[in-house]
Amino acid sequence: MTTKTRILETALRQFNEIGTDQATVRSIAEEVGISHGNLCYHYRNTDALIEALYDELIREIDEQVFQIQPPDIDMASTVRSAGITFRLLYKYRFLMLDLVRITRRIGSLREKFRELMRLRRLQFRQGFQALISKGLMREEWAPGFYDHLTTNMLVLGDNWIPNAEIHFDEKGDVVVQYYLEAFLSLLVPYLTEKGLAEYRLVVAGANVGRREGGRG
Amino acid sequence: MTTKTRILETALRQFNEIGTDQATVRSIAEEVGISHGNLCYHYRNTDALIEALYDELIREIDEQVFQIQPPDIDMASTVRSAGITFRLLYKYRFLMLDLVRITRRIGSLREKFRELMRLRRLQFRQGFQALISKGLMREEWAPGFYDHLTTNMLVLGDNWIPNAEIHFDEKGDVVVQYYLEAFLSLLVPYLTEKGLAEYRLVVAGANVGRREGGRG
DNA sequence: ATAATTTTAGAACAAATGTACTAAATCTTT
DNA sequence: AAAGATTTAGTACATTTGTTCTAAAATTAT
Numbered sequence: 001m002t003t004k005t006r007i008l009e010t011a012l013r014q015f016n017e018i019g020t021d022q023a024t025v026r027s028i029a030e031e032v033g034i035s036h037g038n039l040c041y042h043y044r045n046t047d048a049l050i051e052a053l054y055d056e057l058i059r060e061i062d063e064q065v066f067q068i069q070p071p072d073i074d075m076a077s078t079v080r081s082a083g084i085t086f087r088l089l090y091k092y093r094f095l096m097l098d099l100v101r102i103t104r105r106i107g108s109l110r111e112k113f114r115e116l117m118r119l120r121r122l123q124f125r126q127g128f129q130a131l132i133s134k135g136l137m138r139e140e141w142a143p144g145f146y147d148h149l150t151t152n153m154l155v156l157g158d159n160w161i162p163n164a165e166i167h168f169d170e171k172g173d174v175v176v177q178y179y180l181e182a183f184l185s186l187l188v189p190y191l192t193e194k195g196l197a198e199y200r201l202v203v204a205g206a207n208v209g210r211r212e213g214g215r216g
Numbered sequence: 217m218t219t220k221t222r223i224l225e226t227a228l229r230q231f232n233e234i235g236t237d238q239a240t241v242r243s244i245a246e247e248v249g250i251s252h253g254n255l256c257y258h259y260r261n262t263d264a265l266i267e268a269l270y271d272e273l274i275r276e277i278d279e280q281v282f283q284i285q286p287p288d289i290d291m292a293s294t295v296r297s298a299g300i301t302f303r304l305l306y307k308y309r310f311l312m313l314d315l316v317r318i319t320r321r322i323g324s325l326r327e328k329f330r331e332l333m334r335l336r337r338l339q340f341r342q343g344f345q346a347l348i349s350k351g352l353m354r355e356e357w358a359p360g361f362y363d364h365l366t367t368n369m370l371v372l373g374d375n376w377i378p379n380a381e382i383h384f385d386e387k388g389d390v391v392v393q394y395y396l397e398a399f400l401s402l403l404v405p406y407l408t409e410k411g412l413a414e415y416r417l418v419v420a421g422a423n424v425g426r427r428e429g430g431r432g
Numbered sequence: 433a434t435a436a437t438t439t440t441a442g443a444a445c446a447a448a449t450g451t452a453c454t455a456a457a458t459c460t461t462t
Numbered sequence: 463a464a465a466g467a468t469t470t471a472g473t474a475c476a477t478t479t480g481t482t483c484t485a486a487a488a489t490t491a492t
Contacts, residue, residue, distance in 0.1 A: 003439080019317060021237065024479065035441040037482090042439090045480065097316045100378050101235060110382065117383050148401040152372060155395075159375030162316050166326065167333050179371075185364040189405030219469080240449065251471040253453090258469090261450065 004042050006032050008056070011049045015094035020050060020102065047106055050095075054109060057092040058116070061085065066123075073130035075198035079184060082157075086180045089161060090172075096161040117154065124150045136195030137187075149186065156183050220258050222248050224272070227265045231310035236266060236318065263322055266311075270325060273308040274332070277301065282339075289346040291414035295400060298373075302396045305377060306388075312377040333370065340366045352411030353403075365402065372399050 010032045014023035025046060029036040043049045064084050068077050089096055103110035128146055131137035140146045160179035168175055184203060191199055226248045230239035241262060245252035259265045280300050284293050305312055319326035344362055347353035356362045376395035384391055400419060407415055 019320060021317060025481095026479075036480095037442065038440045040481070100313045100381050101237065101317070103382050104235060114383055145401065145404075148398040151395070151398040152368070152402060155372055155376055155379045155398075156368060158379060160371055162378075163371045163374060165316050166319050167330055179367070182364040182367040182371075185361065186368060186402075188361075241451095242449075252450095253472065254470045256451075 003032075003034065003038075007034075007039060007042055008049070008052060011043075011046075012053055012092070012094070015050070015053070016092075016097075020046060020094055020098050050102060051106065051109060053092060054095060054112070057088060057095065058112075060088050060091075064088070070126050070130045073127055074134065075131070075136055075195060076202050078127060078131070078187075079199070079202045082184060083180060085157070086160075086176050086183070089157075090176050093161045093165075096158060097165055099158070120154060120157075121150055124153060131195065135192055136198060138190050138192055138195075146190075149190070153183065153186055156186070219248075219250065219254075223250075223255060223258055224265070224268060227259075227262075228269055228308065228310070231266070231269070232308075232313075236262060236310055236314050266318060267322065267325060269308060270311060270328070273304060273311065274328075276304050276307075280304070286342050286346045289343055290350065291347070291352055291411060292418045294343060294347070294403075295415070295418045298400060299396060301373070302376075302392050302399070305373075306392050309377045309381075312374060313381055315374070336370060336373075337366055340369060347411065351408055352414060354406055354408055354411075362406075365406070369399065369402055372402070 007028065011023065011028050014028055014031065023046065025039050025043075026036045028046075028049070029039040032039070043052065065081050065088075068081055095102065099113070103113055125146075128137060128150075132139060156179075160183065164175045164179060168178075181203070184199075188196065188199065223244065227239065227244050230244055230247065239262065241255050241259075242252045244262075244265070245255040248255070259268065281297050281304075284297055311318065315329070319329055341362075344353060344366075348355060372395075376399065380391045380395060384394075397419070400415075404412065404415065
């Protein structure tokens, strides 16, 4: 395995575990087993490492998620996309744990993130439209309502990780699953009966979302 | 005004504006117009300042929000509490912007935050119960569903600020209002007709939440 | 094989920062 | 007014970290 790759892997681990402030070119170099001078030859500083890892994340998301386009969207693909994204974000969780500081320091990353956010907002919109046109999701109750929903889903999608870091002791898949379920439950009130049926089939451990009781 | 107060005020401003990493005992002392030696006499280091400001936040929340107990809970008090909390969090937003790093570094604060989270979760539960018993909110569709709702509201309640910081250019009340509305909209699907009517009265600019269209 | 290029280790430097210390100044109390 | 306590300014030190530089080693190309 190339030195560059080993550096990136170790940097990712250290960033995730001790944060971008505690991980230094020296600490990473030490773990890789090279001199920090050498590390700086490959990556000028920690910011360069962060940018490289961010690009990796985007590449992986592009590869695995952004392929799915409106015609293919159904409940299963929606749930699957969310799951993949959640797991990828978790893999690169240091980015989410430190987003404010990182985007404050690295202006170019801030712009990239904002661009990504705009893109994802659009995709949510299109996704909702697709689900609606397939009779899986209900028409918008009132103008702007699905914008709120989108905002909430975007905020949650970006920020469940910091929350988990602070308030959870567990790590890994348990955590991802916990927040993923909560996240998906946001959709439930807006699904049609048909959508809900599909949703129940798709979401594992699905005692989530039975709705027979309710209605005023 | 006492030196200690002036220090706290300036620290709050600098933390909010440039972050807890860029603000140093020296930069704060300089703005206050005292020597950094003097500042360290009052507050040993920036961590001490952070803790003091956190205690302030908790004091203000206790004072303004935690007074309201279940018997008094209705739609108006719920919306009001949310608004007050959102504005207080925004006042001390550096805490939310840097929560992970802060709680990683200051163990005692981490415990305090987790305790606060547990308390708030309980309060949400009780609030929901109160709203249900008053016929404003519907019974839980399925067991665990309102837990998801609580999780989502807690995550959003803590993390809209980092989101705003990164993706918004505006500052202040505009931002608070934007996220507050989105946050409150989470409740809407679970309100009874009566609850929805009260909600519409209470929430300003309320074209939010009209529901006549929907249902399957 | 030899030259050129890339990679590596290690030293050195500068800047920033928390922390401690000293002595002067100011305020309280008696 | 005098003694004691508190507050303040300024200095000094140790540590950390990013960054640069040099020269050696390893690799690649010719």
